[in-house]
Amino acid sequence: MGELYVGLMSGTSVDCIDAVLVDFSEENSPRPHILATLGHPIPGALRDAILALCAPGPSELDRAGQLDSQLGRLFAEATLALLERAGITPEQVTAIGSHGQTVRHRPPGTVAHPFTMQLGDPNTIATLSGIATVADFRRRDMALGGQGAPLMPAFHRAAFATAENDRAVVNIGGMANITELRADGGIRGYDTGPGNALLDYWIGLHRSQPFDRDGAWAASGRANPELLNRLMADPYFSAPPPKSTGREAFNATWLERACEGLELAPADVQATLAEVTAASIADAVRSFANGGELLICGGGARNSDLMQRLQRRLPTWSIASTGDYGIEADWLEAVGFAWLARQTMRGLPGNCPGVTGAARETVLGGIYPA
Structure with a gap:
Protein backbone atom coordinates (compact mmCIF):
# COMPACT_ATOMS: atom_id res chain seq x y z
CA MET A 1 0.00 0.00 0.00
CA GLY A 2 1.16 3.54 -0.78
CA GLU A 3 1.75 6.66 1.29
CA LEU A 4 -1.58 6.96 3.12
CA TYR A 5 -2.99 9.93 5.02
CA VAL A 6 -6.38 10.68 6.53
CA GLY A 7 -7.90 14.15 6.20
CA LEU A 8 -10.61 15.34 8.62
CA MET A 9 -12.66 18.49 8.13
CA SER A 10 -15.64 20.01 9.91
CA GLY A 11 -16.46 23.46 8.60
CA THR A 12 -18.66 26.39 9.52
CA SER A 13 -21.76 24.56 8.28
CA VAL A 14 -21.25 22.00 11.11
CA ASP A 15 -23.22 19.45 9.09
CA CYS A 16 -20.89 16.45 9.46
CA ILE A 17 -17.24 15.41 9.64
CA ASP A 18 -15.75 14.90 6.19
CA ALA A 19 -13.20 12.08 6.39
CA VAL A 20 -11.03 10.92 3.48
CA LEU A 21 -8.31 8.33 3.04
CA VAL A 22 -5.76 9.57 0.52
CA ASP A 23 -2.83 7.93 -1.26
CA PHE A 24 0.05 10.25 -2.13
CA SER A 25 2.37 7.57 -3.53
CA GLU A 26 2.15 8.75 -7.16
CA GLU A 27 4.90 11.37 -6.98
CA ASN A 28 4.40 12.51 -10.57
CA SER A 29 0.68 13.08 -10.20
CA PRO A 30 -0.44 16.60 -9.22
CA ARG A 31 -3.49 15.20 -7.46
CA PRO A 32 -3.66 12.63 -4.67
CA HIS A 33 -5.77 9.53 -5.10
CA ILE A 34 -8.84 9.21 -2.86
CA LEU A 35 -9.23 5.64 -1.61
CA ALA A 36 -12.28 6.08 0.64
CA THR A 37 -14.62 8.77 1.93
CA LEU A 38 -17.03 9.06 4.84
CA GLY A 39 -19.49 11.69 5.98
CA HIS A 40 -19.56 11.02 9.73
CA PRO A 41 -22.62 12.50 11.47
CA ILE A 42 -22.36 15.07 14.24
CA PRO A 43 -25.09 14.37 16.82
CA GLY A 44 -27.70 17.10 17.07
CA ALA A 45 -26.93 17.99 20.66
CA LEU A 46 -23.23 18.29 19.86
CA ARG A 47 -23.96 20.47 16.83
CA ASP A 48 -26.09 22.75 19.00
CA ALA A 49 -23.24 23.00 21.52
CA ILE A 50 -20.79 23.94 18.74
CA LEU A 51 -23.05 26.64 17.33
CA ALA A 52 -23.76 28.02 20.81
CA LEU A 53 -20.03 28.35 21.46
CA CYS A 54 -19.52 30.32 18.23
CA ALA A 55 -20.96 33.38 20.02
CA PRO A 56 -19.98 34.80 23.43
CA GLY A 57 -21.90 33.33 26.36
CA PRO A 58 -21.66 32.02 29.94
CA SER A 59 -19.23 29.31 31.10
CA GLU A 60 -17.35 29.40 27.81
CA LEU A 61 -14.14 27.89 29.18
CA ASP A 62 -15.87 24.87 30.71
CA ARG A 63 -18.02 24.34 27.63
CA ALA A 64 -15.04 24.65 25.30
CA GLY A 65 -12.95 22.21 27.32
CA GLN A 66 -15.65 19.55 27.32
CA LEU A 67 -16.43 20.09 23.65
CA ASP A 68 -12.73 19.78 22.80
CA SER A 69 -12.69 16.32 24.39
CA GLN A 70 -15.98 15.23 22.83
CA LEU A 71 -14.93 16.29 19.35
CA GLY A 72 -11.55 14.59 19.72
CA ARG A 73 -13.39 11.33 20.36
CA LEU A 74 -15.76 11.94 17.47
CA PHE A 75 -12.89 12.66 15.04
CA ALA A 76 -11.16 9.45 16.16
CA GLU A 77 -14.42 7.56 15.70
CA ALA A 78 -14.76 8.96 12.17
CA THR A 79 -11.19 7.92 11.34
CA LEU A 80 -11.66 4.34 12.51
CA ALA A 81 -15.00 4.03 10.68
CA LEU A 82 -13.32 5.31 7.51
CA LEU A 83 -10.46 2.81 7.80
CA GLU A 84 -12.89 -0.04 8.44
CA ARG A 85 -14.78 0.90 5.27
CA ALA A 86 -11.50 0.91 3.31
CA GLY A 87 -10.14 -2.31 4.82
CA ILE A 88 -7.04 -0.47 6.06
CA THR A 89 -5.39 -0.78 9.49
CA PRO A 90 -4.15 2.23 11.49
CA GLU A 91 -0.58 0.94 11.14
CA GLN A 92 -0.78 1.49 7.38
CA VAL A 93 -1.56 5.21 7.74
CA THR A 94 1.28 7.74 8.08
CA ALA A 95 -0.75 10.47 9.78
CA ILE A 96 -4.09 12.17 10.21
CA GLY A 97 -4.55 15.82 9.24
CA SER A 98 -7.31 17.23 11.44
CA HIS A 99 -8.51 20.79 10.92
CA GLY A 100 -10.71 20.70 14.01
CA GLN A 101 -13.95 22.61 14.51
CA THR A 102 -13.61 26.39 14.45
CA VAL A 103 -15.60 28.04 17.23
CA ARG A 104 -13.97 31.48 17.18
CA HIS A 105 -11.79 33.27 14.64
CA ARG A 106 -10.53 36.78 15.44
CA PRO A 107 -7.95 37.67 12.76
CA PRO A 108 -5.74 40.77 12.66
CA GLY A 109 -7.79 43.92 12.43
CA THR A 110 -10.71 42.62 14.49
CA VAL A 111 -9.22 42.54 18.02
CA ALA A 112 -6.11 43.86 19.74
CA HIS A 113 -4.67 40.36 20.17
CA PRO A 114 -5.73 38.16 17.23
CA PHE A 115 -6.46 34.49 17.81
CA THR A 116 -8.22 31.50 16.33
CA MET A 117 -9.69 28.48 18.10
CA GLN A 118 -10.36 25.03 16.65
CA LEU A 119 -11.64 22.25 18.92
CA GLY A 120 -11.11 18.50 18.64
CA ASP A 121 -8.25 17.44 20.91
CA PRO A 122 -5.48 15.94 18.73
CA ASN A 123 -4.06 14.07 21.75
CA THR A 124 -7.37 12.21 21.98
CA ILE A 125 -7.49 11.58 18.23
CA ALA A 126 -3.95 10.15 18.17
CA THR A 127 -4.49 8.02 21.26
CA LEU A 128 -7.83 6.50 20.25
CA SER A 129 -6.99 6.02 16.56
CA GLY A 130 -3.41 4.81 17.06
CA ILE A 131 -2.25 7.19 14.31
CA ALA A 132 0.02 10.24 14.55
CA THR A 133 -2.13 13.34 14.21
CA VAL A 134 -1.26 16.74 12.77
CA ALA A 135 -3.50 19.57 13.98
CA ASP A 136 -3.61 23.26 15.00
CA PHE A 137 -2.76 24.38 11.46
CA ARG A 138 -3.79 28.03 11.73
CA ARG A 139 -1.97 29.52 14.69
CA ARG A 140 1.62 29.42 13.35
CA ASP A 141 0.53 31.55 10.41
CA MET A 142 -1.15 33.98 12.82
CA ALA A 143 2.00 34.08 14.96
CA LEU A 144 3.73 35.43 11.86
CA GLY A 145 1.13 38.18 11.46
CA GLY A 146 -1.11 36.30 9.06
CA GLN A 147 -4.86 35.76 9.00
CA GLY A 148 -4.50 32.02 9.59
CA ALA A 149 -6.96 31.62 6.72
CA PRO A 150 -7.69 30.56 4.11
CA LEU A 151 -5.32 27.57 4.26
CA MET A 152 -6.29 25.76 1.06
CA GLY A 326 -10.05 15.25 -10.61
CA ILE A 327 -11.12 15.84 -6.98
CA GLU A 328 -14.75 15.63 -5.95
CA ALA A 329 -16.15 18.91 -4.65
CA ASP A 330 -17.53 17.44 -1.42
CA TRP A 331 -14.13 16.09 -0.34
CA LEU A 332 -11.65 18.69 -1.56
CA GLU A 333 -11.10 20.43 1.78
CA ALA A 334 -10.60 17.17 3.68
CA VAL A 335 -8.09 16.08 1.02
CA GLY A 336 -6.40 19.44 1.50
CA PHE A 337 -5.85 18.80 5.21
CA ALA A 338 -4.41 15.39 4.43
CA TRP A 339 -2.04 17.23 2.07
CA LEU A 340 -1.17 19.80 4.76
CA ALA A 341 -0.45 16.99 7.23
CA ARG A 342 1.93 15.47 4.68
CA GLN A 343 3.66 18.84 4.27
CA THR A 344 4.10 19.07 8.04
CA MET A 345 5.42 15.52 8.36
CA ARG A 346 7.96 16.33 5.65
CA GLY A 347 8.97 19.63 7.25
CA LEU A 348 7.61 21.64 4.30
CA PRO A 349 5.64 24.92 4.42
CA GLY A 350 1.88 24.85 4.10
CA ASN A 351 0.91 28.51 4.03
CA CYS A 352 1.01 31.16 1.31
CA PRO A 353 2.20 34.50 2.76
CA GLY A 354 0.75 36.33 -0.24
CA VAL A 355 -2.64 34.93 0.76
CA THR A 356 -2.65 35.25 4.55
CA GLY A 357 -0.30 38.18 5.03
CA ALA A 358 2.14 36.17 7.16
CA ALA A 359 5.75 37.39 7.27
CA ARG A 360 7.08 34.22 5.63
CA GLU A 361 6.37 30.65 4.63
CA THR A 362 6.25 28.20 7.53
CA VAL A 363 5.51 24.63 8.49
CA LEU A 364 1.97 24.54 9.86
CA GLY A 365 0.56 22.62 12.79
CA GLY A 366 1.88 20.37 15.51
CA ILE A 367 2.54 16.63 15.39
CA TYR A 368 0.92 14.50 18.10
CA PRO A 369 2.44 10.98 18.10
CA ALA A 370 0.16 7.96 18.50
Whole structure:
Protein backbone atom coordinates (compact mmCIF):
# COMPACT_ATOMS: atom_id res chain seq x y z
CA MET A 1 0.00 0.00 0.00
CA GLY A 2 1.16 3.54 -0.78
CA GLU A 3 1.75 6.66 1.29
CA LEU A 4 -1.58 6.96 3.12
CA TYR A 5 -2.99 9.93 5.02
CA VAL A 6 -6.38 10.68 6.53
CA GLY A 7 -7.90 14.15 6.20
CA LEU A 8 -10.61 15.34 8.62
CA MET A 9 -12.66 18.49 8.13
CA SER A 10 -15.64 20.01 9.91
CA GLY A 11 -16.46 23.46 8.60
CA THR A 12 -18.66 26.39 9.52
CA SER A 13 -21.76 24.56 8.28
CA VAL A 14 -21.25 22.00 11.11
CA ASP A 15 -23.22 19.45 9.09
CA CYS A 16 -20.89 16.45 9.46
CA ILE A 17 -17.24 15.41 9.64
CA ASP A 18 -15.75 14.90 6.19
CA ALA A 19 -13.20 12.08 6.39
CA VAL A 20 -11.03 10.92 3.48
CA LEU A 21 -8.31 8.33 3.04
CA VAL A 22 -5.76 9.57 0.52
CA ASP A 23 -2.83 7.93 -1.26
CA PHE A 24 0.05 10.25 -2.13
CA SER A 25 2.37 7.57 -3.53
CA GLU A 26 2.15 8.75 -7.16
CA GLU A 27 4.90 11.37 -6.98
CA ASN A 28 4.40 12.51 -10.57
CA SER A 29 0.68 13.08 -10.20
CA PRO A 30 -0.44 16.60 -9.22
CA ARG A 31 -3.49 15.20 -7.46
CA PRO A 32 -3.66 12.63 -4.67
CA HIS A 33 -5.77 9.53 -5.10
CA ILE A 34 -8.84 9.21 -2.86
CA LEU A 35 -9.23 5.64 -1.61
CA ALA A 36 -12.28 6.08 0.64
CA THR A 37 -14.62 8.77 1.93
CA LEU A 38 -17.03 9.06 4.84
CA GLY A 39 -19.49 11.69 5.98
CA HIS A 40 -19.56 11.02 9.73
CA PRO A 41 -22.62 12.50 11.47
CA ILE A 42 -22.36 15.07 14.24
CA PRO A 43 -25.09 14.37 16.82
CA GLY A 44 -27.70 17.10 17.07
CA ALA A 45 -26.93 17.99 20.66
CA LEU A 46 -23.23 18.29 19.86
CA ARG A 47 -23.96 20.47 16.83
CA ASP A 48 -26.09 22.75 19.00
CA ALA A 49 -23.24 23.00 21.52
CA ILE A 50 -20.79 23.94 18.74
CA LEU A 51 -23.05 26.64 17.33
CA ALA A 52 -23.76 28.02 20.81
CA LEU A 53 -20.03 28.35 21.46
CA CYS A 54 -19.52 30.32 18.23
CA ALA A 55 -20.96 33.38 20.02
CA PRO A 56 -19.98 34.80 23.43
CA GLY A 57 -21.90 33.33 26.36
CA PRO A 58 -21.66 32.02 29.94
CA SER A 59 -19.23 29.31 31.10
CA GLU A 60 -17.35 29.40 27.81
CA LEU A 61 -14.14 27.89 29.18
CA ASP A 62 -15.87 24.87 30.71
CA ARG A 63 -18.02 24.34 27.63
CA ALA A 64 -15.04 24.65 25.30
CA GLY A 65 -12.95 22.21 27.32
CA GLN A 66 -15.65 19.55 27.32
CA LEU A 67 -16.43 20.09 23.65
CA ASP A 68 -12.73 19.78 22.80
CA SER A 69 -12.69 16.32 24.39
CA GLN A 70 -15.98 15.23 22.83
CA LEU A 71 -14.93 16.29 19.35
CA GLY A 72 -11.55 14.59 19.72
CA ARG A 73 -13.39 11.33 20.36
CA LEU A 74 -15.76 11.94 17.47
CA PHE A 75 -12.89 12.66 15.04
CA ALA A 76 -11.16 9.45 16.16
CA GLU A 77 -14.42 7.56 15.70
CA ALA A 78 -14.76 8.96 12.17
CA THR A 79 -11.19 7.92 11.34
CA LEU A 80 -11.66 4.34 12.51
CA ALA A 81 -15.00 4.03 10.68
CA LEU A 82 -13.32 5.31 7.51
CA LEU A 83 -10.46 2.81 7.80
CA GLU A 84 -12.89 -0.04 8.44
CA ARG A 85 -14.78 0.90 5.27
CA ALA A 86 -11.50 0.91 3.31
CA GLY A 87 -10.14 -2.31 4.82
CA ILE A 88 -7.04 -0.47 6.06
CA THR A 89 -5.39 -0.78 9.49
CA PRO A 90 -4.15 2.23 11.49
CA GLU A 91 -0.58 0.94 11.14
CA GLN A 92 -0.78 1.49 7.38
CA VAL A 93 -1.56 5.21 7.74
CA THR A 94 1.28 7.74 8.08
CA ALA A 95 -0.75 10.47 9.78
CA ILE A 96 -4.09 12.17 10.21
CA GLY A 97 -4.55 15.82 9.24
CA SER A 98 -7.31 17.23 11.44
CA HIS A 99 -8.51 20.79 10.92
CA GLY A 100 -10.71 20.70 14.01
CA GLN A 101 -13.95 22.61 14.51
CA THR A 102 -13.61 26.39 14.45
CA VAL A 103 -15.60 28.04 17.23
CA ARG A 104 -13.97 31.48 17.18
CA HIS A 105 -11.79 33.27 14.64
CA ARG A 106 -10.53 36.78 15.44
CA PRO A 107 -7.95 37.67 12.76
CA PRO A 108 -5.74 40.77 12.66
CA GLY A 109 -7.79 43.92 12.43
CA THR A 110 -10.71 42.62 14.49
CA VAL A 111 -9.22 42.54 18.02
CA ALA A 112 -6.11 43.86 19.74
CA HIS A 113 -4.67 40.36 20.17
CA PRO A 114 -5.73 38.16 17.23
CA PHE A 115 -6.46 34.49 17.81
CA THR A 116 -8.22 31.50 16.33
CA MET A 117 -9.69 28.48 18.10
CA GLN A 118 -10.36 25.03 16.65
CA LEU A 119 -11.64 22.25 18.92
CA GLY A 120 -11.11 18.50 18.64
CA ASP A 121 -8.25 17.44 20.91
CA PRO A 122 -5.48 15.94 18.73
CA ASN A 123 -4.06 14.07 21.75
CA THR A 124 -7.37 12.21 21.98
CA ILE A 125 -7.49 11.58 18.23
CA ALA A 126 -3.95 10.15 18.17
CA THR A 127 -4.49 8.02 21.26
CA LEU A 128 -7.83 6.50 20.25
CA SER A 129 -6.99 6.02 16.56
CA GLY A 130 -3.41 4.81 17.06
CA ILE A 131 -2.25 7.19 14.31
CA ALA A 132 0.02 10.24 14.55
CA THR A 133 -2.13 13.34 14.21
CA VAL A 134 -1.26 16.74 12.77
CA ALA A 135 -3.50 19.57 13.98
CA ASP A 136 -3.61 23.26 15.00
CA PHE A 137 -2.76 24.38 11.46
CA ARG A 138 -3.79 28.03 11.73
CA ARG A 139 -1.97 29.52 14.69
CA ARG A 140 1.62 29.42 13.35
CA ASP A 141 0.53 31.55 10.41
CA MET A 142 -1.15 33.98 12.82
CA ALA A 143 2.00 34.08 14.96
CA LEU A 144 3.73 35.43 11.86
CA GLY A 145 1.13 38.18 11.46
CA GLY A 146 -1.11 36.30 9.06
CA GLN A 147 -4.86 35.76 9.00
CA GLY A 148 -4.50 32.02 9.59
CA ALA A 149 -6.96 31.62 6.72
CA PRO A 150 -7.69 30.56 4.11
CA LEU A 151 -5.32 27.57 4.26
CA MET A 152 -6.29 25.76 1.06
CA PRO A 153 -4.56 27.98 -1.55
CA ALA A 154 -1.20 26.16 -1.31
CA PHE A 155 -3.00 22.87 -1.95
CA HIS A 156 -5.13 24.40 -4.69
CA ARG A 157 -1.96 25.56 -6.41
CA ALA A 158 -0.42 22.09 -6.18
CA ALA A 159 -3.57 20.40 -7.49
CA PHE A 160 -5.06 22.81 -10.03
CA ALA A 161 -2.64 25.52 -11.21
CA THR A 162 -1.91 25.61 -14.93
CA ALA A 163 0.21 27.83 -17.17
CA GLU A 164 -2.48 27.67 -19.87
CA ASN A 165 -5.00 30.08 -18.34
CA ASP A 166 -6.18 31.80 -15.19
CA ARG A 167 -8.17 29.70 -12.76
CA ALA A 168 -10.11 30.51 -9.62
CA VAL A 169 -11.07 27.91 -7.03
CA VAL A 170 -14.05 28.85 -4.88
CA ASN A 171 -15.05 26.83 -1.85
CA ILE A 172 -18.66 27.42 -0.78
CA GLY A 173 -19.06 26.01 2.70
CA GLY A 174 -20.59 27.85 5.64
CA MET A 175 -18.41 30.74 4.50
CA ALA A 176 -16.98 31.09 0.99
CA ASN A 177 -13.39 31.65 -0.05
CA ILE A 178 -11.51 32.12 -3.29
CA THR A 179 -8.07 31.07 -4.49
CA GLU A 180 -6.77 32.99 -7.50
CA LEU A 181 -4.36 30.92 -9.60
CA ARG A 182 -2.76 33.06 -12.28
CA ALA A 183 -1.34 31.45 -15.39
CA ASP A 184 1.95 33.24 -14.62
CA GLY A 185 2.18 31.46 -11.24
CA GLY A 186 0.79 34.24 -9.07
CA ILE A 187 -1.55 33.30 -6.24
CA ARG A 188 -3.91 35.13 -3.92
CA GLY A 189 -6.81 34.00 -1.74
CA TYR A 190 -9.25 35.21 0.88
CA ASP A 191 -12.70 34.69 2.35
CA THR A 192 -15.35 36.36 0.20
CA GLY A 193 -18.09 36.32 2.86
CA PRO A 194 -21.06 34.08 3.71
CA GLY A 195 -21.58 30.89 1.76
CA ASN A 196 -24.25 28.49 3.01
CA ALA A 197 -24.36 29.39 6.71
CA LEU A 198 -27.14 31.99 6.55
CA LEU A 199 -29.06 30.04 3.90
CA ASP A 200 -29.03 27.03 6.24
CA TYR A 201 -30.01 29.16 9.23
CA TRP A 202 -32.95 30.80 7.49
CA ILE A 203 -34.50 27.63 6.07
CA GLY A 204 -33.97 25.92 9.43
CA LEU A 205 -35.81 28.77 11.16
CA HIS A 206 -38.77 28.84 8.77
CA ARG A 207 -39.01 25.31 7.39
CA SER A 208 -37.15 23.18 9.93
CA GLN A 209 -34.88 21.85 7.18
CA PRO A 210 -31.09 21.55 7.56
CA PHE A 211 -30.37 23.09 4.13
CA ASP A 212 -32.06 24.34 0.97
CA ARG A 213 -31.76 21.34 -1.37
CA ASP A 214 -30.72 22.52 -4.85
CA GLY A 215 -31.61 26.04 -3.72
CA ALA A 216 -35.25 25.28 -4.53
CA TRP A 217 -36.70 27.54 -1.82
CA ALA A 218 -34.42 30.43 -2.78
CA ALA A 219 -35.43 29.96 -6.42
CA SER A 220 -39.11 30.26 -5.42
CA GLY A 221 -38.58 33.74 -4.01
CA ARG A 222 -37.43 37.09 -5.38
CA ALA A 223 -34.39 38.93 -4.08
CA ASN A 224 -35.36 42.15 -2.32
CA PRO A 225 -33.27 45.05 -3.70
CA GLU A 226 -33.28 47.07 -0.47
CA LEU A 227 -32.25 44.13 1.70
CA LEU A 228 -29.59 43.17 -0.84
CA ASN A 229 -28.19 46.70 -0.77
CA ARG A 230 -28.13 46.77 3.03
CA LEU A 231 -26.35 43.43 3.28
CA MET A 232 -23.82 44.17 0.54
CA ALA A 233 -23.00 47.51 2.21
CA ASP A 234 -21.13 45.62 4.93
CA PRO A 235 -17.56 46.98 4.89
CA TYR A 236 -16.08 43.48 4.81
CA PHE A 237 -17.01 43.06 1.15
CA SER A 238 -15.06 46.12 0.01
CA ALA A 239 -12.09 45.61 2.35
CA PRO A 240 -8.88 44.61 0.54
CA PRO A 241 -7.25 41.23 1.19
CA PRO A 242 -5.67 39.64 3.09
CA LYS A 243 -8.86 39.05 5.03
CA SER A 244 -10.83 36.22 6.62
CA THR A 245 -14.17 35.95 8.34
CA GLY A 246 -16.72 33.61 9.92
CA ARG A 247 -19.88 33.36 11.98
CA GLU A 248 -18.50 36.09 14.26
CA ALA A 249 -19.37 38.60 11.51
CA PHE A 250 -22.04 36.95 9.35
CA ASN A 251 -24.72 35.54 11.62
CA ALA A 252 -28.39 35.75 12.55
CA THR A 253 -27.95 39.08 14.32
CA TRP A 254 -26.31 40.58 11.23
CA LEU A 255 -29.24 39.46 9.08
CA GLU A 256 -31.93 40.55 11.53
CA ARG A 257 -30.49 44.06 11.78
CA ALA A 258 -30.56 44.39 8.00
CA CYS A 259 -34.21 43.24 7.88
CA GLU A 260 -35.41 45.87 10.37
CA GLY A 261 -38.26 47.99 9.00
CA LEU A 262 -38.79 45.81 5.92
CA GLU A 263 -41.83 43.63 5.23
CA LEU A 264 -40.36 40.52 3.65
CA ALA A 265 -41.66 37.10 2.72
CA PRO A 266 -39.34 34.40 4.09
CA ALA A 267 -38.71 32.98 0.61
CA ASP A 268 -37.66 36.43 -0.60
CA VAL A 269 -35.14 36.69 2.23
CA GLN A 270 -33.74 33.30 1.19
CA ALA A 271 -33.46 34.48 -2.41
CA THR A 272 -31.69 37.63 -1.22
CA LEU A 273 -29.23 35.61 0.86
CA ALA A 274 -28.46 33.50 -2.20
CA GLU A 275 -27.79 36.69 -4.15
CA VAL A 276 -25.44 37.93 -1.40
CA THR A 277 -23.41 34.73 -1.68
CA ALA A 278 -23.37 34.87 -5.48
CA ALA A 279 -22.68 38.62 -5.66
CA SER A 280 -19.80 38.58 -3.17
CA ILE A 281 -18.17 35.62 -4.92
CA ALA A 282 -18.70 37.14 -8.36
CA ASP A 283 -17.24 40.48 -7.27
CA ALA A 284 -14.12 38.65 -6.05
CA VAL A 285 -13.80 36.65 -9.26
CA ARG A 286 -14.19 39.75 -11.48
CA SER A 287 -11.54 41.59 -9.47
CA PHE A 288 -9.16 38.74 -10.33
CA ALA A 289 -9.63 38.43 -14.10
CA ASN A 290 -12.11 39.08 -16.89
CA GLY A 291 -12.52 35.41 -17.71
CA GLY A 292 -11.12 31.95 -17.19
CA GLU A 293 -12.03 28.73 -15.43
CA LEU A 294 -13.94 28.83 -12.15
CA LEU A 295 -13.73 25.60 -10.12
CA ILE A 296 -16.35 25.20 -7.39
CA CYS A 297 -16.09 22.95 -4.33
CA GLY A 298 -17.90 22.56 -1.03
CA GLY A 299 -21.59 22.00 -0.40
CA GLY A 300 -22.54 25.00 -2.51
CA ALA A 301 -21.39 23.15 -5.64
CA ARG A 302 -24.56 21.03 -5.32
CA ASN A 303 -26.85 24.08 -5.10
CA SER A 304 -28.06 24.44 -8.69
CA ASP A 305 -29.84 27.75 -7.99
CA LEU A 306 -26.64 29.24 -6.59
CA MET A 307 -24.63 27.97 -9.56
CA GLN A 308 -27.12 29.62 -11.94
CA ARG A 309 -26.87 32.91 -10.05
CA LEU A 310 -23.07 32.76 -10.34
CA GLN A 311 -23.19 32.00 -14.06
CA ARG A 312 -25.53 34.94 -14.69
CA ARG A 313 -23.10 37.25 -12.91
CA LEU A 314 -20.01 35.72 -14.57
CA PRO A 315 -20.95 35.12 -18.22
CA THR A 316 -17.32 35.15 -19.41
CA TRP A 317 -16.24 32.42 -17.00
CA SER A 318 -16.45 28.66 -17.46
CA ILE A 319 -17.93 27.30 -14.21
CA ALA A 320 -17.56 23.67 -13.18
CA SER A 321 -17.12 21.47 -10.14
CA THR A 322 -13.63 20.52 -9.01
CA GLY A 323 -14.85 16.97 -9.62
CA ASP A 324 -14.48 17.68 -13.33
CA TYR A 325 -10.80 18.40 -12.59
CA GLY A 326 -10.05 15.25 -10.61
CA ILE A 327 -11.12 15.84 -6.98
CA GLU A 328 -14.75 15.63 -5.95
CA ALA A 329 -16.15 18.91 -4.65
CA ASP A 330 -17.53 17.44 -1.42
CA TRP A 331 -14.13 16.09 -0.34
CA LEU A 332 -11.65 18.69 -1.56
CA GLU A 333 -11.10 20.43 1.78
CA ALA A 334 -10.60 17.17 3.68
CA VAL A 335 -8.09 16.08 1.02
CA GLY A 336 -6.40 19.44 1.50
CA PHE A 337 -5.85 18.80 5.21
CA ALA A 338 -4.41 15.39 4.43
CA TRP A 339 -2.04 17.23 2.07
CA LEU A 340 -1.17 19.80 4.76
CA ALA A 341 -0.45 16.99 7.23
CA ARG A 342 1.93 15.47 4.68
CA GLN A 343 3.66 18.84 4.27
CA THR A 344 4.10 19.07 8.04
CA MET A 345 5.42 15.52 8.36
CA ARG A 346 7.96 16.33 5.65
CA GLY A 347 8.97 19.63 7.25
CA LEU A 348 7.61 21.64 4.30
CA PRO A 349 5.64 24.92 4.42
CA GLY A 350 1.88 24.85 4.10
CA ASN A 351 0.91 28.51 4.03
CA CYS A 352 1.01 31.16 1.31
CA PRO A 353 2.20 34.50 2.76
CA GLY A 354 0.75 36.33 -0.24
CA VAL A 355 -2.64 34.93 0.76
CA THR A 356 -2.65 35.25 4.55
CA GLY A 357 -0.30 38.18 5.03
CA ALA A 358 2.14 36.17 7.16
CA ALA A 359 5.75 37.39 7.27
CA ARG A 360 7.08 34.22 5.63
CA GLU A 361 6.37 30.65 4.63
CA THR A 362 6.25 28.20 7.53
CA VAL A 363 5.51 24.63 8.49
CA LEU A 364 1.97 24.54 9.86
CA GLY A 365 0.56 22.62 12.79
CA GLY A 366 1.88 20.37 15.51
CA ILE A 367 2.54 16.63 15.39
CA TYR A 368 0.92 14.50 18.10
CA PRO A 369 2.44 10.98 18.10
CA ALA A 370 0.16 7.96 18.50
